[in-house]
Amino acid sequence: MSSAAPRTAGQDHLWSVDEHLEDILATVRPLEPIELQLLDAQGCVLVEDVTVPVSLPPFDNSSMDGYAVRVADVAGASEEFPAVLEVIGDVAAGQADLLQVGPGQAARIMTGAPLPPGAETVVPVEWTDGGLGEGPVTGMRARSLAPAGADGQVQVYRPAEARAHVRAMGSDVKAGDRALEAGTVLGPPQIALLAAIGRGSVRVRPRPRVVVLSTGSELVQPDQELGSGQIYDSNSFALTACARDAGAIAYRVGAVPDDAETLRSTIEDQLVRADLMVTTGGVSVGAYDVVKEALSHVGDEDEAGSGIDFRKLAMQPGKPQGFGSIGPDHTPLLALPGNPVSSYVSFELFVRPAIRTLMGLDDVHRPTTRATLTADEALTSPKGRRQFLRGTYADGEVTPVGGAGSHLVAALAHADALIVVPEDTESVEPGAEVEVVLLR
Incomplete structure (x- = not known):
């Protein structure tokens, strides 16, 4: 959570x-760890090492359907001179009372079943007559053994080395091994491992809850009919999707009219489910910049340390920004511009790292690389501003997509990178090397 108000200037x-x-990163702190059930912990970051309590697999078991036998009893076996063994019974997965395999004997065994005492190897059913006395099992017949409990004889047509087709106890991980390190993000494979070693819950930093709301009386919910001067609210959908992509649990509030009191009450209502709040729109210098009006003096009424600082940044797009904390828990709030591209770029540069910091991740930034600019003409950039242009990246080359306008949503949809033009650069010629932020 937020520990102090941002600097002011x-x-x-x-x-x-x-x-x-x-x-932002100096103010936002990782969320406190909690114990979560496995599926609730998906996407979260471990805060402690996990040690294996029991070996995996916990016992020697068969990797095939077949027969558990002694090596000496099938040595030299062939189709012309098969080894003929007495079938003493079945060994199924999960079976506790195991048969004792002696000389000249075999036990039918299923995949995953424990290797019975006395047995040294497993002969796949395809190497036998399946206990049917009809030659090697092939094709559809390879899918089944003789009926369970039908004791008799089995003919084995190939020899097997010791422990063939046997999964050794601890061959995956051994008791006492470190299964997962602190700092690991729990995805499906990690969840599977935790379940396999018997862990039903783990201690993690929870996924942050991010509330996204947009401002503007001109905004209309998609699927509704547009009136004169109205546009569809895309920002709240885009930023909610961005927050989820970053690893957060995101809640979309939708559009709030241009009324400072309504906005302020909406934000206060949402604080109960927010570890981070994101607003879009109303942070520039217009007459209806309601976010600034609603939140500029919030620190005067809340506890010491709260407050939102509205700033001008030396960047394009996204010059107007706001950052601070609100409410009794000093919940971080980032106020982004309202133009679609400006809000998206601002999210990638500032909100995503904040979310990843709340999660407790070490690397909170998108990866960057150097690429050769492929374009029909030089890129221009305002002096003193760091410009972020949309582009497509492949094989060490990046190509601009769309223009520099901060309203060009269609171009944004085709971009998978941001081309960075430094503050001291006003023109970039085709063929020049540029910095690229990779978005996917």
Whole structure:
């Protein structure tokens, strides 16, 4: 959670991208660990090493349907001179009372069943007559053995080495081994391992709960009819999807009209389920910038340390930004611009790292690389601004997608990278090497 209010500066101070991000990451703290059941812990970060309590597999078992036998009893077996063994019974998966396999004997065994005492190897059913006295089992007949409990004889047509087709106890992991390290993100394979070693719950940092709301009386819910001067609310959908992609549990509130009191009460209502709040719109210098109006003096009424600082950043798109904390728990709030591309770029640069920090991850940033610019003409960028242009990246090359306009949602949908033009660069020629932020 937030530990202190952000730094403040004069109204005309122009913050760099790095300064703003540094302020956010210095303020946001990882969430406190909790114990969660396995499926609830998916996507969370372990806070302690997990040690294997029991070897996996916990006993020697068969990897095939077949017969458990002694090596000497099938030595030299062939189709012309098969080894003929007495079938003494069945060994099924989960069986506790095991047969004792003696000289000249075999036990029918199923995949996953424990290797019975006395047996040294497993002969696959395909190497036998399946206890039917009809030659080697092939095709459809390879799928089944003789009926369970039908004791008699089995003919074995090939020899087997010691412990062939046997999964050794502890061959996966041994008791006392470290199964997973602290800091591991729990995906499906990790959940499977924890269940396999008998762990029903683990201690993790929970996935942060992120509440997303957009502002603007012109915004209409998709599937509704547009009126004059109205547009569909895409930002709240985009940012909620972004938050989920970053690993959060995200709640979309939707559009709030341009009314400061309504916005403020909506935010206060949502605090109960928020570890982080994200707003979009209403942070620039217009007459209806309700986020600034609603939250600029929130620290005057809340506990010490709360407050939202609204800033101008030396970047394009996304110059107007807000950051701080709100409410009795000092819940972090990031106020993003309202233009679709501006809000998306701002999320990737500032909100995603904040979410990943709340999760307790060490690496909170998107990967970056260097790429050759492929374009029909030079890219231009305003002096003193770090520009982020949409692009597509492949095989060490990046190509711009769409223009620099912060409203171009269609171009954004085809981009998988951000082309970074530094503050001191006003033009980038085709063929030049540029920094690229990889988005997927």
